[in-house]
Amino acid sequence: MKLKPQDVERFIAKPDPKAGACLIYGSDPGLVRERSNRLAAHKLGNLKDNLGLVDLGEAELKNDPASLADEISAISMFASARVVRVQGAGETTAKLMTGILGELEDGT
Numbered sequence: 001m002k003l004k005p006q007d008v009e010r011f012i013a014k015p016d017p018k019a020g021a022c023l024i025y026g027s028d029p030g031l032v033r034e035r036s037n038r039l040a041a042h043k044l045g046n047l048k049d050n051l052g053l054v055d056l057g058e059a060e061l062k063n064d065p066a067s068l069a070d071e072i073s074a075i076s077m078f079a080s081a082r083v084v085r086v087q088g089a090g091e092t093t094a095k096l097m098t099g100i101l102g103e104l105e106d107g108t
Helices: 005-014 028-045 058-063 066-073 093-105
Strands: 053-057 082-089
Touching: 005 028, 028 082, 053 058, 053 066, 058 066, 058 082, 058 093, 066 082, 066 093
Parallel strands: 053 082
Antiparallel strands: none
């Protein structure tokens, strides 16, 4: 599902439980981070020292593009839920993420 800008805050306040993955992006890194924290908190509860939270950087993905798909499909041994975030993603990484999310939505 793709949200219109006016629907983003409503979704973040009460995320659709059917939405298994979200791509949050924008020109304001602080707002993107705040929104990703709020969404992650819905899934994980406390974000501090949470073993279900995985943060990847763009440099990591450039070195190993498959790591994103690996992290998304991994099952957590120590947490009941899992959130994978990519920080500092540029356009190349956004295209990679969009492709992976599209595959997940298609069930491939």
